[in-house]
Amino acid sequence: MRLTDTFAFATRAATGTPMRTALMMLAMSIGVAAVVLLTALGDGARRYVVGQFNALGSSLVIVLPGRTETGGVGASAFVTNAARDLTAADAAAVLRGADVTRVAPLLLGNADVAWGGKLRETMIVGTSTHFLDIRKLELAQGRFLPDEGFDRATPVAVIGAEIREQLFGSERALGQMLRVGDRRYRVIGVLARSGSGLGMNSDELVIIPVASAQALFNTAALFRIFVEARNRDAVPGAKAETLSILKARHGGEEDVTLITQDAVLGTFDRILGALTLGVAGIAAISLAVAGILVMNVMLVAVTQRTAEIGLLKALGATGPAIRRVFLAEAGLLSIAGALCGLLLGHIGAWGLRQAFPELPAYPPNWAILAGVGTAIGTGLLFGIMPARRAAEMDPVDALAKR
């Protein structure tokens, strides 16, 4: 039997029982669609997080006060207190490193913010002029903190868009005196609305010079220091320089933890990647179930078409030829089902993108290949047994329908 005949025969057999064929294709396509859609969701989440991190700039080194032997980033990431504080003077010293271009000290705290009889509690950030560029924030009005030494406590403040709206409403915010805690600051700028980033919503911040924040909270201890390297390749150099400068300043004691953006990003990337893979694996179980169905239906088909097989054999068709016919049918069914599923999955992913525009929910190529491949693979695998049973039939018995 020629190849084209084999396929023509298989196609006719499949279209001869449209209901059954449609149901098998449905089963296959549910599995493939589930794999495609779920990986699109997982990969979309991964891309979203990576995008958020890259928006922060990829050549960043973050300095945390304190260091523990165990736990790595775990415990110390939430601790600001150390026997020796990380200070604004430390931040100024780090700026001397050859690979370092910008430094932003970060001192955080909560305080009351009041203007015109309206009061609310919000997060205060004490930092320097470079914070704007390092965090890639944008100004809507006015200007950012002045470029001056970290020890100058200029009484000025830059406020987030949400704070501006809540305190000032339709009135002009620039130039007004804002009360923060028990001190007064002149508003010199308003941040543009940026929505929430990772862990910090810049719409609800009040930003003041780091020395002002030190006075306000009566502490010298910084929460973090953001250090920006010259470029991505200079990150290891900047990290080493920062560490040696801080070590020298802290009496030879290595009591800080340095995190690079890439390390954090890598961790997130791995976790979300593994999650996507796991979810895809669970969805792929349904492909095995679809495979069992294909096998079942093909077995039924072999029984029903006993006479036909007998006739073919009587006319001289060999065992392998018969096997090929049935395998071709199983393969065709799987391919059609997989393609339908692919289409359904893509439509689902498109729907996801429409519903959540910020989530880049595109199924990754490996998932499409794996989904379709697994579908066709299981279809063929589960088709082997029925095909073999058909091929091994005795022509006389088969013709007699026994």
Place this chain on the structure above:
Amino acid sequence: MGWRDFLAMSTRALVAHRMRSFLTLLGIAVGIAAVILLTSIGEGIHQFVLTEFTQFGTNVVAVNPGSKGIKGGPPGLPNTARPLTLEDARALERIPGVTAVTPAVWGNAEVEGHGRVRRSTVYGVGPAMQQVFTMSVRSGRFLPADNAEQPRAFAVLGSTLKRELFGHGNALGERVRIGGERFRVIGVMESKGQLLGIDLDDTVYIPTARGLALFNRDGLLEIDVSYREGTPAAAIARAVERVLDARHGRKDFSTTTQEDMLEALGNILDILTAAVGALGGISLLVGGVGIVTIMTIAVTERTGEIGLLVALGARRQTILGLFLGEAVALAALGGACGLVIGIGLAQLVGLLVPDLPVHTPLKFVVLAEITAVVIGLLAGVLPARKATTLDPVEALRAE
């Protein structure tokens, strides 16, 4: 038709096509097994996380500086213009129903002892901490009830830190330097293990006032209040808020009850388990499609039989019941097989990962079996209806 005949006919039909019935069963069984296995693991993680968190006692209310609802920042910001003080903590002790209060401050410092140096987490806590968090001392004793403002320089080591500094030797009575200041070791804590990857034993406990001095702070990071078992958490939280409100003049702090936290955590984990179960449900759906397919084929094959039954006076309802019964029987049997496989696999996972208390609640077992039966019913409806609408004369002629 008596129910006996009914049953006999259904079973005969199933047994006559052993292979076919088995494969259909298998499809449903794989689906149910996936659902049961995944929800069991999910439930296991749920239990695991809850026990991790409840090992510190469930009747605790935590008070933190800064009012709730401040958006835009990471939780537990250290600085605030309005600190919580040792006096605040002492005032809370007088609330009826409160059994113990510990003011807490923590940070990171270098601990030197026995000629070795190690950076660890230093907790400044009150003498009642042991009671609040149901922790026990392995040797020696916990911090004594000194004058809260000027406590003696005593330290209690966590088990990891003790091992790192003193090895198997005796630590009691030895001197350690914490952030340059001298402390005397008076106790070693029982091991607490890890919580979310953080070693809880790599710590040293010192009196709160000493901790505040060490870190050069005037405000506490947290006050933990434990209350008598059986007292409603909300009532204690309200009383705490009233006392602090009166002392501060306004609400510039926030309270979190352990109950609230566990409930929120439990909700998240429940959703997770449900989501994982739904993922397994995709396989179940495919298994359902399998039943539809096989029943459709069965109806076509048995057209003659149906015709005969109708010609003999069988009512349409009987035919419908026959086919529906067959589909439901297939699904229910497959579901039962799946339950056995799923529970078995879950136990296997439990054996391989002893830390994970895999657990298959009866709720899931019943739910999964009901789902299987419902799928069988739904899948059977279409083919069964088709069977009832056959014209007896045409049907009889089919063979």
